[in-house]
Amino acid sequence: MTTPLDLHGWRHVYSGKVRDLYVPAETPESARPARMLVVASDRVSAFDHVLAPGITEKGVLLTTLSLWWFDQLAGADGGRGIPNHLAASHVLTRGEDGLANTADDLKSLIPDAVVGRAMVVKSLGMQPIECVVRGYLTGSGWAEYRESGTVCGIPLPTGLDNGDRLPEPIYTPAWKAPMGQHDENIPYERTVELVGADRAAELRDLSLEIYRRAAATAERHGVILADTKFEFGLDDDGVMTLADEVLTSDSSRYWDAAAWASGTTPEERMASFDKQIVRDWLAAHWDKQGEPPALPAEIVERTAARYRELLDRLTAA
Ligand code: ATP
Ligand code: MG
Secondary structure: OOOOOOOOOOEEEOOOEEEEEEEEEOOOOOOOOOOOEEEEEOEEEEEEEOOOOOOOHHHHHHHHHHHHHHHHHHHHHHOOOOOOOOOOOOEEEEOOOOOEEEOHOOOOOOEEEOOOOOEEOOEEOOEEEEEEEEEEEHHHHHHHHHOOOOOEEEEEEOOOOOOOOEEEEOOOEEEEEOOOOOOEEEEEEHHHHOOHHHHHHHHHHHHHHHHHHHHHHHHOOOOEEEEEEEOOOOOOOHHHEOOOOOOOOOOOOEEEEEHHHHHHHHHHHEEEEEHHHHHHHHHHHHHOOOOOOOHHHOOOOHHHHHHHHHHHHHHHH
């Protein structure tokens, strides 16, 4: 599927659908390293398949957006500092082309070949839960609501439409399935069985807090954060730490707030800054049997442009 890069000082250990993980080359095979290099590729996945071709510069845009959000959540947005997995400060600079991630102070750690698309992070004990928060009704949530009036088993008021705002954001965790298996929605009680009552409550409360703060920030920039997914891990001191990518257009649904307010059809209301463009094209051109077809250049370009626009909008001064 992917050929790991030969990165000086680092050894490849894992490739997910989108990211490649490396550990310091001197790390013994079975030891957990203190640090890892997370490299975001341009790969795009939908319906659990990695598609071809990739989205130009997607890895750089997602990494830059993650770094910006980590900084907001560390307190730049005025809230309390949320611990994150960055092992060193990553430098964001604003140039003529908008925000860029130059990683200046990490030159010695981040190989040239992946500057801009890599983060040096603490290696955490990852929690086996995908912490999903939904502020709006759409996607699989909308499909379930139409059937049963619930989303992941949580009852909601009647009369809601596709794309509507929920009365309160809801926490709908999923079990993070091992490689190759589907993630599975689970009730809150199951997360208590998996990680214990205290940690389960901590994951839920942190997720809802981060969603609320991020949604408020996005709203100030004319963007709706419809839903998102967080991953957390425990650091060596047992501190619950925000990991992985955060609030990117891969892990979240983002819509244009003006279009949402004035639109009349679901398509007009949910003008997305995420890979919905890819999902929609694929749903119309593939019956989910066999290998998915190649994405046309026009879809790749439109998606890249929307990812870039989201970054520009959110990070505009
Ligand atoms: P998917 O494509 O569904 O997201 P995935 O999550 O397995 O699949 P990637 O997101 O491409 O794949 O890879 C990132 C991997 O790194 C994830 O398994 C994630 O849990 C893990 N990870 C992220 N941050 C850390 C960290 N600080 N310590 C340890 N593992 C981490
Ligand atoms: Mg992932």
